[in-house]
Amino acid sequence: MNIQFKKGVLELCVLSLLYENEKYGYELTSILLEKINISDGTIYPLLRRLKQDGYVNTYIRESSEGPARKYYQLTELGKKTQIKLKEQWLDFIQSVDDIIKGGSC
Amino acid sequence: MNKVQFLNTMRSSLRGLPKEEIEDILYDYKEHIEVGITKGKTESLIIDEFGSPRKIAKKHKAEFYMGEAVREKTFKTVTRALMAGFGLGLLNLIFVFPIFISILSVFFSLFMTGIALLISGFAVAISPVFTFNPFPVAACITAGIALISLGLLIMIGSFFLTKGFVKITITYLKSNINLIKIKEVTYDED
Numbered sequence: 352m353n354i355q356f357k358k359g360v361l362e363l364c365v366l367s368l369l370y371e372n373e374k375y376g377y378e379l380t381s382i383l384l385e386k387i388n389i390s391d392g393t394i395y396p397l398l399r400r401l402k403q404d405g406y407v408n409t410y411i412r413e414s415s416e417g418p419a420r421k422y423y424q425l426t427e428l429g430k431k432t433q434i435k436l437k438e439q440w441l442d443f444i445q446s447v448d449d450i451i452k453g454g455s456c
Numbered sequence: 457m458n459k460v461q462f463l464n465t466m467r468s469s470l471r472g473l474p475k476e477e478i479e480d481i482l483y484d485y486k487e488h489i490e491v492g493i494t495k496g497k498t499e500s501l502i503i504d505e506f507g508s509p510r511k512i513a514k515k516h517k518a519e520f521y522m523g524e525a526v527r528e529k530t531f532k533t534v535t536r537a538l539m540a541g542f543g544l545g546l547l548n549l550i551f552v553f554p555i556f557i558s559i560l561s562v563f564f565s566l567f568m569t570g571i572a573l574l575i576s577g578f579a580v581a582i583s584p585v586f587t588f589n590p591f592p593v594a595a596c597i598t599a600g601i602a603l604i605s606l607g608l609l610i611m612i613g614s615f616f617l618t619k620g621f622v623k624i625t626i627t628y629l630k631s632n633i634n635l636i637k638i639k640e641v642t643y644d645e646d
Contacts, residue, residue, distance in 0.1 A: 376484050377491040384505075391505045392512035395484045396519050403523050417494035418487055 361387075361397060363440055366425065366433040369407065373424035398423060406432055459489050462503045469513030473520055481516050514543050522629060529622045531560070534629075541629055556625055563618045570611030577603030 364387065368379055380394050401407045406429035413419050425433065457465075463482055470478045485506070492502040506512065518540040525537035538553055581600025584593045 375487070375491070377488050377495070380488065391488070391502075392485075392507045392509075393515065395481070395488075396512070396515040398484070399481070399516065400519050400523070403519075418490040420491065421484065421487060 360440075361393075362401065363433070363436045365394070365397060365401065366406065366429055366436065369423055369425045370430065370433050373422045375420035375422050377420075379423065401429070405429075457500065457503050457509075459486075459499055459503065462489075462506070462509050465509040466513050469510045470516060473517060477520060514540070518544050522626075525626055525629070529619075529626065534622055534625055537626070537629055552625075552628070559621060560618065563614045563621065566614035566617075567611055570607045570609070570614060573603050573607030573610065575607075577601065577605075577607055 380391050407423045409421050411419050411421050489502050521537040521540040525533040577600045581597050583589055584596050
């Protein structure tokens with residue numbers, strides 16, 4: 352098991368949400384907030400770091416309603432990282448699952 | 457708190473970062489508020505959901521200074537990253553900071569010792585020229601060269617020690633900032 356996954360839970364969520372298609376900040380935040388209880392303000396520092404580290408790109412696109420939106424899009428590195436982190440995560444929950452279910456024997 | 461107050465508080469809390477960085481950070485929040493309004497939320501609700509603008513600004517600052525310390529590892533950047541992490545409420549950094557400073561000063565004094573040895577080596581080597589000296593010239597030169605080599609060795613050694621130590625500090629800082637994030641995912645209620 353890799354300890355790295357612990358730090359990457361929120362990162363993994365964001366990378367996974369962006370994997371299929373790019374999203375703008377509000378969209379991303381609303382989806383995340385439905386599932387995990389975090390304050391809205393914490394997403395943007397994370398997004399900036401993911402950009403700084405080369406996992407995401409941004410571009411501005413006009414919108415038919417409301418203001419122009421900054422879209423966040425995964426880079427190749429971002430996609431590779433998502434796959435790697437996802438594997439580690441699945442391995443980990445599998446191990447935990449084995450342990451908690453095996454407790455009765 | 458309305459949009460203008462929120463953004464102004466953020467802006468003043470972000471002071472110290474480059475101007476374009478600040479504007480870029482604020483852009484995301486401005487857009488978020490405006491999009492939220494088109495989705496039928498009220499301005500004050502969206503701003504409440506953000507949480508404290510000062511807290512958010514601190515996070516941005518810590519991220520920025522961390523990135524800077526990783527890109528160029530100097531005393532200034534690492535100190536700033538440590539201070540920013542401290543501002544985030546990473547209390548263990550209170551203990552880390554004095555240790556960081558004292559270990560660095562030990563390395564610094566080692567480096568200065570190296571320089572002193574280097575200078576005295578030169579002085580010893582050329583001493584037969586200037587003063588009446590009971591020791592043979594060859595002995596003076598040999599002793600001088602020995603001192604110079606020792607000085608250089610200590611200087612190089614302390615340089616690499618410092619470099620390695622700064623690297624460890626940054627790794628430690630990074631894991632701290634990441635840890636805080638996990639805690640938020642699980643426990644942060646606001």
